[in-house]
Amino acid sequence: MKATARAHPNIALVKYWGKRDRVLNLPAVPSLSLTLDRYHTTTTVTWETQTDSVRLNAEAICGRPLQRVLDFMDRLWGPHRPCVHVDSKNNFPTAAGLASSSSGFAALALAGMAAAGREASKTELSILARQGSGSACRSLWGGWVSWDRGQKSDGSDSHGRPLAPQNHWDLRMVVAMIASGPKSIGSTQAMIQTEQSSRLYPGWVEAAPNDMVQATRAVLERNLPALGTVMEASTLRMHASMMSAEPSIRYWTPATLSVMERVEKLRKDGVPAWFTMDAGPNVKVLCDSTRADTVADTLRSCCEKVDVLQAGPDAFLL
Numbered sequence: 001m002k003a004t005a006r007a008h009p010n011i012a013l014v015k016y017w018g019k020r021d022r023v024l025n026l027p028a029v030p031s032l033s034l035t036l037d038r039y040h041t042t043t044t045v046t047w048e049t050q051t052d053s054v055r056l057n058a059e060a061i062c063g064r065p066l067q068r069v070l071d072f073m074d075r076l077w078g079p080h081r082p083c084v085h086v087d088s089k090n091n092f093p094t095a096a097g098l099a100s101s102s103s104g105f106a107a108l109a110l111a112g113m114a115a116a117g118r119e120a121s122k123t124e125l126s127i128l129a130r131q132g133s134g135s136a137c138r139s140l141w142g143g144w145v146s147w148d149r150g151q152k153s154d155g156s157d158s159h160g161r162p163l164a165p166q167n168h169w170d171l172r173m174v175v176a177m178i179a180s181g182p183k184s185i186g187s188t189q190a191m192i193q194t195e196q197s198s199r200l201y202p203g204w205v206e207a208a209p210n211d212m213v214q215a216t217r218a219v220l221e222r223n224l225p226a227l228g229t230v231m232e233a234s235t236l237r238m239h240a241s242m243m244s245a246e247p248s249i250r251y252w253t254p255a256t257l258s259v260m261e262r263v264e265k266l267r268k269d270g271v272p273a274w275f276t277m278d279a280g281p282n283v284k285v286l287c288d289s290t291r292a293d294t295v296a297d298t299l300r301s302c303c304e305k306v307d308v309l310q311a312g313p314d315a316f317l318l
């Protein structure tokens, strides 16, 4: 009754922001992501323990984060769930806008089902992982992954879908780490606040399907300027929608803007590179493999740390 799985976080190029169903985490918009290579979550699930317990990065968690995991285990098992022990480790900062919940719930779904001795397809695991954290449904696959908005109220048509494999395109994601501490407001709460009060939210939702069409084509054709352009448009629209919420949500810091300016300057100087930001101040920069060192060197002086990553693998059992 024990299994260990590893999953890699994904960074959305076309963002998920807003839900059509909060309980099932059904998105208001489609999204598209790249799964990363060096960052990962490794999770061991043991069923039929004496009590429920969850450890994250070698520390017992309690309160709401614990309840969130236990609710997920209820969903995974169904009625009469036995007690469970979950032990999860991230080799990168947790809850800092680096998508730790995407790898976290993907690894938990895979390890939890395997430890229960149940067969499940990747699509079934993706639907399950989505209910823990929306973006987790994309981390079952490596490489380039899309997530359909879907139409059905039960969410059976809203899951990750592999668009192109890990080795499809040799790009780099340069992660400019500005702050590695936890974010000021969790993304679930921030999404609700945006949906409920932002005048720009309807415009964000309306623009997303076309962003998705453009980005999908750009990935399949390996057209970096086209992908970079739509990726920046998507992140800026998402952040504009949350900044116009009441109260306003702003994840950016002055260092975030410095990195954005440097990326724009790099482009003016002939280095093709584009930025994207999630629910945190850190900036991820997409560029060609041959330009990654130039981009990383340029960003080093204005952030805590720079990591250069590339496309990563599917989630797997260890």
Ligand code: 2P0
Pocket (backbone or CB within 6 Å): 010, 011, 012, 014, 015, 016, 017, 025, 031, 099, 101, 102, 132, 133, 134, 135, 136, 187, 188, 191, 277, 278, 279
């Ligand atoms: C994304 N983010 O597409 C977007 C872009 C952050 C900004 O998915 O409420 O942890 O658990 O479904 O997946 C982060 O939100 O939110 C996220 P829930 P999740 O990657």
